[in-house]
Amino acid sequence: MESFLTWLKSWFTRPREYMNLKEYSIFADLGSYDLFMLNELIHTREFKPGETIFEAGYPLEVIYLIKSGEIELKGCYGSKLNKLLTKGGHLGLLDMYFNGQRNSTATAKTKVCAHAISRSDLQEFVKSRPHAGVEILSAINRDVCRMIFELAADEEHELD
Amino acid sequence: MKSMNWTKLAFNILLGLLAIAGLIFYRWVFGYLIGAVIFTYILDPAVSKMEHKRIPRWLGVVILYLSIIGLIAWFTSRFIPELIAQGNSLLSILGHEKTMSAEFLMQIPFISGIYEYAANLDAQIPGFELTRRFTEVLDASTDFLARLPKFLLDNYSSIIGAISFVGMIPLISFFLLKDKHKIRKSFLKLSSNRYFELAIIIISRIDKTVGTYMRAMLFEVIAVSIMASTALSIVGVSNPVLIGISAGFANIIPYFGPFFGAALAVFTVFFDGGPFITMVYAALSMWLVQVIDNNIVYPVVVGTTIEMHPLLVLLTVLAGGWYGGILWMLISVPLVYLIYSVVSVLYINLKEYRII
Numbered sequence: 399m400e401s402f403l404t405w406l407k408s409w410f411t412r413p414r415e416y417m418n419l420k421e422y423s424i425f426a427d428l429g430s431y432d433l434f435m436l437n438e439l440i441h442t443r444e445f446k447p448g449e450t451i452f453e454a455g456y457p458l459e460v461i462y463l464i465k466s467g468e469i470e471l472k473g474c475y476g477s478k479l480n481k482l483l484t485k486g487g488h489l490g491l492l493d494m495y496f497n498g499q500r501n502s503t504a505t506a507k508t509k510v511c512a513h514a515i516s517r518s519d520l521q522e523f524v525k526s527r528p529h530a531g532v533e534i535l536s537a538i539n540r541d542v543c544r545m546i547f548e549l550a551a552d553e554e555h556e557l558d
Numbered sequence: 559m560k561s562m563n564w565t566k567l568a569f570n571i572l573l574g575l576l577a578i579a580g581l582i583f584y585r586w587v588f589g590y591l592i593g594a595v596i597f598t599y600i601l602d603p604a605v606s607k608m609e610h611k612r613i614p615r616w617l618g619v620v621i622l623y624l625s626i627i628g629l630i631a632w633f634t635s636r637f638i639p640e641l642i643a644q645g646n647s648l649l650s651i652l653g654h655e656k657t658m659s660a661e662f663l664m665q666i667p668f669i670s671g672i673y674e675y676a677a678n679l680d681a682q683i684p685g686f687e688l689t690r691r692f693t694e695v696l697d698a699s700t701d702f703l704a705r706l707p708k709f710l711l712d713n714y715s716s717i718i719g720a721i722s723f724v725g726m727i728p729l730i731s732f733f734l735l736k737d738k739h740k741i742r743k744s745f746l747k748l749s750s751n752r753y754f755e756l757a758i759i760i761i762s763r764i765d766k767t768v769g770t771y772m773r774a775m776l777f778e779v780i781a782v783s784i785m786a787s788t789a790l791s792i793v794g795v796s797n798p799v800l801i802g803i804s805a806g807f808a809n810i811i812p813y814f815g816p817f818f819g820a821a822l823a824v825f826t827v828f829f830d831g832g833p834f835i836t837m838v839y840a841a842l843s844m845w846l847v848q849v850i851d852n853n854i855v856y857p858v859v860v861g862t863t864i865e866m867h868p869l870l871v872l873l874t875v876l877a878g879g880w881y882g883g884i885l886w887m888l889i890s891v892p893l894v895y896l897i898y899s900v901v902s903v904l905y906i907n908l909k910e911y912r913i914i
Contacts, residue, residue: 431612438739441746443754452755457910459755459762516758518766526610 419513422463422486424537432530439519445469445506451489456500460514461490467510473502482507490517491538492545593723594730598738599769600776605735619735623728637799644797669696756907763903768896774856775810775892781855782806782847786819789843795823796830805844809851810888811875816851820844866895 416437419425425433442465445451451462454473462469464487471489474481483489493501494517524531601622608618676688734741742761749757787802795801805819823840866874871891878890908914 435610441743441754443751445751449751451751453912456755457759457907459759514754516762518762526606 422488422513423541424463424488424491424534427533427537428530432527432533435527436515436523436530439515439523441514443512443514445510445512447506447508449506451504451506451510451512452500453503454500458490458493458499459517461488461494461517461520462504463488463513463515465511465513467512468507469510469512470505470507471502472505488541492542495538589723590726590730593727594734596768596772597727597731598734599765599772601731601735602738602769603773605738615738616736619732623732641800641803644800647797753913756911756913759907760900760904764896764900767899771892771896778809778851778855779806782809782819782851785847785850786823786844789847790823790840793839793843794836795827795832795840797826801826805847807888811871811891814872814875816844816848819847866891870894 414430414434416433417430419433419436419440420428425436428436443462445467451469464483464485466485469483469487469489471481471483473479489504490500493499524534601619604622605615605618608621609615613621673689673692676692679688745761746754746757783803783806785802786805787799790798790801801819801823804822805816808815808818811818820841823844824837827837827840874890874894875887878886878888881890905914
């Protein structure tokens with residue numbers, strides 16, 4: 399009965415795909431209209447296993463958000479560190495604030511589906527919707543803090 | 559050795575053939591499409607601003623169109639009768655066969671003054687024949703000027719053709735504005751992963767360069783038209799609005815456009831039989847408009863000037879004129895500049911992405 403009602407309801411309501419963007423930590427606190435506007439700027443890309451997504455030294459224009467699959471980052475955060483990114487992870491956001499170019503090489507480990515947003519589109523979005531920009535910036539800060547703690551823990555683990 | 563994928567090759571050939579067939583079939587609408595794209599670039603910021611205020615894009619476009627129709631209706635009722643009258647007056651001043659004769663020019667106080675001075679010299683210096691030479695120069699000038707209105711009238715027919723072409727543009731533009739994001743996404747979907755970032759950079763640069771340039775150009779045309787009309791009416795030149803608007807449009811051509819506006823104002827006073835001092839005032843007022851435009855309007859609105867050598871500008875304008883008349887004279891310089899910007903961005907990024 400419940401599935402019948404859901405099916406019936408789907409006839410009268412449009413699918414709100416943009417709400418899926420909440421799955422990404424940096425967009426988790428955005429309102430529905432912000433997500434709708436953001437969704438207009440987002441592209442979907444698919445990568446085959448072993449395909450290079452970008453190489454270190456390339457200009458940075460696109461920020462990738464992993465919808466599904468695994469991506470290996472070589473030379474992460476300017477070190478020799480390799481990192482495996484999975485669903486919900488993002489690539490390019492920290493480089494964008496660092497020096498505006500790719501500082502690592504990203505390769506798809508499995509079949510990857512990713513959302514892509516242009517840096518200039520994101521900046522334009524933040525400029526025209528400052529309250530959404532504050533939410534995104536807070537979320538990025540949270541991610542950076544978590545990353546610092548993770549790196550510190552890794553270092554401690556190596557010392558032990 | 560990697561084996562040839564014949565199915566893929568056959569599909570690519572089919573796709574190429576379809577693209578060529580599409581280009582041939584749709585070649586008649588390219589002009590409309592380019593016009594609609596320009597119109598879209600001019601209106602897009604307003605529609606996007608409304609979208610950010612939670613007004614759907616389709617409704618934003620409708621609101622904008624209604625506002626523009628209202629503005630055109632107001633402008634038409636307020637200025638068009640006056641402009642038609644000024645146009646007829648200007649054409650009769652510059653274009654009538656009778657007015658173009660050397661005898662008519664002799665009636666102009668400034669010319670008759672020079673003629674009398676030459677006649678005095680002739681009387682004092684036997685065999686000098688300055689008046690005969692002066693009449694010959696006048697005849698040659700009137701010959702050239704008599705052909706000028708015909709040239710203008712010939713091009714007016716193409717301008718009228720352009721007006722009917724303009725009617726179709728808002729319709730195409732409606733869809734381009736409403737579905738801007740969808741169209742952009744569809745274009746980018748066609749690019750392979752390797753070229754995706756490059757495609758985004760190119761599209762963003764075209765968006766920024768073309769959009770900013772088109773809007774700046776429109777603003778500048780309006781600003782120069784208003785300033786020139788006001789300045790010319792203050793110094794007492796006849797038909798100031800029409801000359802001001804012509805100067806505004808001519809201003810699109812860097813370096814040489816402003817001279818056209820000033821020359822039109824000075825020649826109008828000259829053929830209207832106005833005093834020499836009014837010609838000087840007309841030239842000075844047009845110069846003042848240029849000073850304000852170059853030092854305040856252009857730097858604020860566009861930010862940077864078109865960095866093209868004057869000789870290249872001159873050659874581009876001439877080539878544009880030969881290719882497609884007045885309209886192409888106006889658009890050739892911005893078009894060449896935009897193509898140059900896009901190609902340079904493409905070259906730099908192809909190098910940076912190690913593609914070439």
